[in-house]
Amino acid sequence: MNTDYTAQEIQDLVSEVLETADENGVLPIVQLGHPVLRQRATAYNGQLPTQMLEELLEAMRQTMYDAPGVGLAAPQVGIPLQIAVLEDLYPIPESSALEREREPLEYFEIFNPSFVATSDRQAEFFEGCLSFDGFQGVVTRPADITASFEDREGKEQSRSFSGWQARIVQHETDHLFGTVYVDKVETRSLINESELWHHDDLDVATARRVLNF
Known part of the structure; x- marks a missing residue:
């Protein structure tokens, strides 16, 4: 799949995607198997007009809320931009918040991000994905990171995150x-959400015993 796009090609693609939004401004979310989910997205460098x-x-924000989810990347709506x-x-x-080290995360956007572990x-913990709908599985990740990214104005930002935010x-x-x-998932930990909801606050230790992984 092409990973080199001109600004005009990106604009045409975004226009096509935005036209698929429903009456609430919600976009279709592509599912695992769509090629855009398996390519490195193009760095954003101002290819789109401000409006x-x-x-x-x-549209991405409303789609995230509608899903509902806690994050949404442009490739998940078919757009290969970072x-x-x-x-x-x-x-x-x-x-649950204590187990996940979860603190509320206010809305923000990231462009061209990277991160490094800081401990x-x-x-x-269990993760799910709006592009692999209906399943969750245990993924091990660094608990403390510093992320570098740009905001929508192109200004460089650096923020530290821990726990669930990370x-x-x-x-x-x-x-x-x-x-x-x-x-990155522990394959045997994968569980359909219809089964997951049968367990009240299923923690990883209990899941290892119940699911034998």
Whole structure:
């Protein structure tokens, strides 16, 4: 699949994708098997006019809310650009928040991101993906990172994240380099969400015993 796009090709593709939005501005989410999920996305360097970029970001945000999810990368709506939107303000039980090291994450956008681990701590927990709908699995990731990225104005940013926030940033950044969480998952931990909901706050230790992984 072509990974070298002119600005005009990107604009034409974004226009086509935006036309697929429903009456609420929600875009279709592509599923695993679509080639765009397996390519390194093109770095964003101003290929889109300001209004088109704003329309795309708003559509991605509404699509993330509708799913619902805590992040959405441009490739997940069929656009091979290094852009993602993130937010996690959903109410969850305090026990779950403690187990995940989860702090609320206000909405923000990342362009051309990268990250580095800032400690030796590793964290394992269930992850899901809007592009592999209906399943979750255990993924081990660095628990503390510093992410470098640009905002929509092209200004360089650097932020540190820990726990669940670090997991979200890593998951979305992976999407921009053709990686999905099933590439890193403990295969035997994969569980259909219809089964997962039968277990109340299934932690990883219990899951290892129940699912034998």
